[in-house]
């Protein structure tokens with residue numbers, strides 16, 4: 217289990233060894249955007265000129281063997297809705313997304329699923345037995361609302377068994393940097409039960425939270441096998457030159473994606 221950095225034509229992305237389908241966790245490198253969006257920004261609503269975003273999509277989609285208008289994307293609201301999608305949900309770059317969903321699941325081949333982050337935790341799921349994939353945006357609100365269980369549940373509704381599902385938990389703000397008030401650990405206790413070991417009280421009275429570990433614990437309790445979990449050790453805030461970090465940039469930033477295609 218390991219994440220490996222890849223470089224294809226200047227696009228730098230991370231790949232997990234547990235996932236046997238084409239996939240990527242993108243970084244800031246390899247796009248055409250400039251200024252605070254330099255260079256691989258995939259957010260179409262952050263102020264970056266649309267033609268640059270479209271070119272960035274074209275490049276990432278080419279990595280996935282697809283065209284820029286042949287993908288399905290989340291419309292993220294920090295909720296827990298996971299949508300089963302098909303080619304009828306294909307999304308032209310920059311268009312309105314006619315549903316709200318922080319996670320996507322499909323059994324359809326050749327349909328790249330995109331979710332987006334800039335500190336939040338991206339999770340890609342893959343079942344090579346039933347051939348089902350998911351892309352899930354796990355911020356803290358979605359995590360404690362149990363979005364990852366909804367994703368596994370939708371995969372099972374398409375024929376997956378939890379013991380066959382592989383999970384790659386991607387680069388996100390990590391326990392070194394994700395400082396919160398007491399509301400986040402309290403919500404984690406309601407979600408995972410007390411004593412999960414996923415947050416720590418600091419001497420300044422704040423907490424630091426390990427959202428990657430929290431989602432990993434939940435995946436194990438859902439029946440995934442530990443040898444099928446891969447957890448990135450990269451922190452987007454520490455590695456803010458490589459990844460988009462909302463906290464580091466105070467919101468003046470682009471967006472990276474996690475994408476998977478069967």
Ligand SMILES: [Zn+2]
Pocket residue numbers: 389390391392393394451452453454455
């Ligand atoms: Zn950090």
